[in-house]
Amino acid sequence: xxxxxxxxxxxxxxxxxxxxxxxxxxxxxxxxxxxxxxxxxxxxxxxxxxxxxxxxxxxxxxxxxxxxxxxxxxxxxxxxxxxxxxxxxxxxxxxxxxxxxxxxxxxxxxxxxxxxxxxxxxxxxxxxxxxxxxxxxxxxxxxxxxxxxxxxxxxxxxxxxxxxxxxxxxxxxxxxxxxxxxxxxxxxxxxxxxxxxxxxxxxxxxxxxxxxxxxxxxxxxxxxxxxxxxxxxxxxxxxxxxxxxxxxxxxxxxxxxxxxxxxxxxxxxxxxx
Amino acid sequence: xxxxxxxxxxxxxxxxxxxxxxxxxxxxxxxxxxxxxxxxxxxxxxxxxxxxxxxxxxxxxxxxxxxxxxxxxxxxxxxxxxxxxxxxxxxxxxxxxxxxxxxxxxxxxxxxxxxxxxxxxxxxxxxxxxxxxxxxxxxxxxxxxxxxxxxxxxxxxxxxxxxxxxxxxxxxxxxxxxxxxxxxxxxxxxxxxxxxxxxxxxxxxxxxxxxxxxxxxxxxxxxxxxxxxxxxxxxxxxxxxxxxxxxxxxxxxxxxxxxxxxx
Numbered sequence: 001x002x003x004x005x006x007x008x009x010x011x012x013x014x015x016x017x018x019x020x021x022x023x024x025x026x027x028x029x030x031x032x033x034x035x036x037x038x039x040x041x042x043x044x045x046x047x048x049x050x051x052x053x054x055x056x057x058x059x060x061x062x063x064x065x066x067x068x069x070x071x072x073x074x075x076x077x078x079x080x081x082x083x084x085x086x087x088x089x090x091x092x093x094x095x096x097x098x099x100x101x102x103x104x105x106x107x108x109x110x111x112x113x114x115x116x117x118x119x120x121x122x123x124x125x126x127x128x129x130x131x132x133x134x135x136x137x138x139x140x141x142x143x144x145x146x147x148x149x150x151x152x153x154x155x156x157x158x159x160x161x162x163x164x165x166x167x168x169x170x171x172x173x174x175x176x177x178x179x180x181x182x183x184x185x186x187x188x189x190x191x192x193x194x195x196x197x198x199x200x201x202x203x204x205x206x207x208x209x210x211x212x213x214x215x216x217x218x219x220x221x222x223x224x225x226x227x228x229x230x231x232x233x234x235x236x237x238x239x240x241x242x243x244x245x246x247x248x249x250x251x252x253x254x255x256x257x258x259x260x261x262x263x264x265x266x267x268x269x270x271x272x273x
Numbered sequence: 274x275x276x277x278x279x280x281x282x283x284x285x286x287x288x289x290x291x292x293x294x295x296x297x298x299x300x301x302x303x304x305x306x307x308x309x310x311x312x313x314x315x316x317x318x319x320x321x322x323x324x325x326x327x328x329x330x331x332x333x334x335x336x337x338x339x340x341x342x343x344x345x346x347x348x349x350x351x352x353x354x355x356x357x358x359x360x361x362x363x364x365x366x367x368x369x370x371x372x373x374x375x376x377x378x379x380x381x382x383x384x385x386x387x388x389x390x391x392x393x394x395x396x397x398x399x400x401x402x403x404x405x406x407x408x409x410x411x412x413x414x415x416x417x418x419x420x421x422x423x424x425x426x427x428x429x430x431x432x433x434x435x436x437x438x439x440x441x442x443x444x445x446x447x448x449x450x451x452x453x454x455x456x457x458x459x460x461x462x463x464x465x466x467x468x469x470x471x472x473x474x475x476x477x478x479x480x481x482x483x484x485x486x487x488x489x490x491x492x493x494x495x496x497x498x499x500x501x502x503x504x505x506x507x508x509x510x511x512x513x514x515x516x517x518x519x520x521x522x523x524x525x526x527x528x529x530x531x532x533x534x535x536x
Contacts, residue, residue, distance in 0.1 A: 038381055039377060039381055040381040040382055040384070040385040040386070041375060041376040043358070043361065043375065043376075044373045060398055060424075061376050061378075064376050071362055091311070091336075092335060095335060109309075109312070111307060111309065117310070165329055
């Protein structure tokens with residue numbers, strides 16, 4: 001009998017990111033799809049027959065649906081609500097990573113009126129929960145680099161301003177950005193030009209040999225955040241130190257060689273029966 | 274002792290606590306959204322009081338807690354009570370009754386709920402008290418904003434209570450539905466189930482003080498907990514000035530106990 005897998009997803013990911021994955025999954029399991037925008041989460045009645053739920057998205061409806069499954073059933077949920085929540089909460093995850101001894105760029109939350117706490121900095125959105133891409137405004141001169149993500153400015157100065165403070169990350173100059181995908185125990189290593197130098201990240205992306213140090217960090221982060229599928233971004237400073245700059249709980253697995261199949265097979269192996 | 278207070282305002286109970294601690298020889302700094310930078314500059318204080326649950330203060334509390342600086346009340350519990358879903362599970366974990374809750378878009382609510390499931394209350398997911406609540410009498414009142422995910426609760430009809438506790442003392446009053454903490458209440462002698470709910474809540478989460486908003490449902494006479502809080506203003510506590518030393522001393526004692534445990 002085929003395994004029964006539930007996919008909890010938002011419209012954006014359903015329409016743009018999972019075509020190949022769905023077509024493979026339909027061949028190898030019974031697939032039920034729960035779309036965030038169409039599904040009502042009823043916390044008072046949590047009964048499902050699925051052998052596993054796969055979460056593709058990070059909206060509030062999705063995360064709290066996952067939470068209800070974790071609290072009220074014994075069905076495995078990948079990724080966990082905690083992992084997704086930590087991954088998009090930049091300040092919380094930087095705090096946690098630093099305390100766990102993982103090198104992250106210096107960071108700070110400051111009132112919007114304050115002078116920036118670092119000479120070279122990136123202002124990032126406080127919570128990276130929406131499906132919009134990084135949209136940088138770059139100002140450089142001979143002595144400083146200032147990068148401001150328009151999404152972050154919108155959160156503070158926009159029509160529906162939510163915050164009165166900015167999340168600053170110290171800017172790390174790096175020739176390449178290193179991207180590690182983690183699917184359970186399997187890690188996949190790539191590098192590309194940093195997005196600030198070349199917005200078309202796929203143009204320069206190349207597969208690289210495993211870097212032991214980054215692999216160890218990836219396993220540690222996955223355990224710490226309770227993430228089973230992830231992608232991590234690193235920068236390498238001029239003094240050859242790697243800095244973890246982003247943790248993603250909904251990586252685009254289409255960029256991996258046989259990505260959709262790799263993910264699907266992993267999920268099937270983790271299913272209840 | 275150097276004490277930091279994370280508070281949205283410098284007035285009210287925050288100001289009274291500052292005066293009390295200063296009289297006792299402590300140094301007090303109040304951090305509001307105007308002067309709070311969350312970074313290692315905060316390590317200069319011995320401990321922090323988390324008076325407000327706005328996101329910035331919760332972030333500060335989490336940052337301090339992860340860096341082994343005491344924060345009272347516990348910032349994880351404060352976050353939990355501010356988040357409606359987490360708070361629902363916290364109430365349930367104590368064996369107390371909660372309202373029925375749902376999350377979805379207007380479209381999915383309309384499609385899946387029957388008219389008998391109404392009226393509903395739409396509330397901000399991160400929030401407490403009556404701020405930002407919208408009353409939905411029937412499906413026709415739902416906005417057509419298609420893709421916005423809404424948190425909603427089944428409206429409970431009945432008598433509303435504001436129930437404070439400070440250590441083992443309690444103070445309970447009847448209040449108007451959806452009135453905030455500062456609106457007048459009619460003090461009552463609480464029934465046993467209200468006292469019991471306060472007691473198990475306080476013990477389960479090891480709280481020094483706090484409050485629960487509860488409703489006695491008219492149709493079933495059940496007591497339903499709708500909103501918890503970690504640090505109210507206690508503005509309806511009888512003779513509210515008298516509680517300042519009690520609260521401040523409880524906080525100090527908790528700090529000393531934690532410090533002793535860590536040594």
